[in-house]
Amino acid sequence: MRPPMSKVTRIGATFPPELLKEFDEIIEKMGYQTRSKALQDVVRLYVSERKWIKEEDTPQTGVILMVYDHDAKGLESDLTETQHEHSKIITSTLHIHISERDCLEAIAVKGKSSEIHHLSDELTTRRGVKILKTTIVTI
Numbered sequence: 849m850r851p852p853m854s855k856v857t858r859i860g861a862t863f864p865p866e867l868l869k870e871f872d873e874i875i876e877k878m879g880y881q882t883r884s885k886a887l888q889d890v891v892r893l894y895v896s897e898r899k900w901i902k903e904e905d906t907p908q909t910g911v912i913l914m915v916y917d918h919d920a921k922g923l924e925s926d927l928t929e930t931q932h933e934h935s936k937i938i939t940s941t942l943h944i945h946i947s948e949r950d951c952l953e954a955i956a957v958k959g960k961s962s963e964i965h966h967l968s969d970e971l972t973t974r975r976g977v978k979i980l981k982t983t984i985v986t987i
């Protein structure tokens with residue numbers, strides 16, 4: 849008799865081809881047998897790194913690291929506007945011009961977890977923001 853199949857949910861997602869190609873090359877080198885297992889690990893890590901988001905009222909200190917394409921239409925002014933709206937929790941910002949188009953911004957934040965979470969979400973969902981990583985220092 850076969851063991852009962854563990855419950856899984858199938859999802860569909862779209863990827864830029866070059867991103868998927870790079871992802872596949874890396875997971876193949878790492879020895880993953882299936883793309884599903886690798887994606888599950890990626891999501892699991894994503895979830896574990898963001899558990900702090902659920903602790904809404906705890907004061908936190910950290911850095912939002914963001915890479916974006918400054919040629920993306922309207923992005924730069926949107927990002928500035930968002931940062932002005934959250935100026936209460938932003939203690940400083942460091943801007944580095946990486947290449948012709950890409951900029952790196954390190955935004956130091958101090959405030960309630962829910963406020964940092966809100967700012968981080970507002971930035972990361974913008975078109976043209978390529979990488980956003982929020983690191984919270986827990987002492």
Ligand code: NI
Nearest residue numbers: 944945950951
């Ligand atoms: Ni720049």
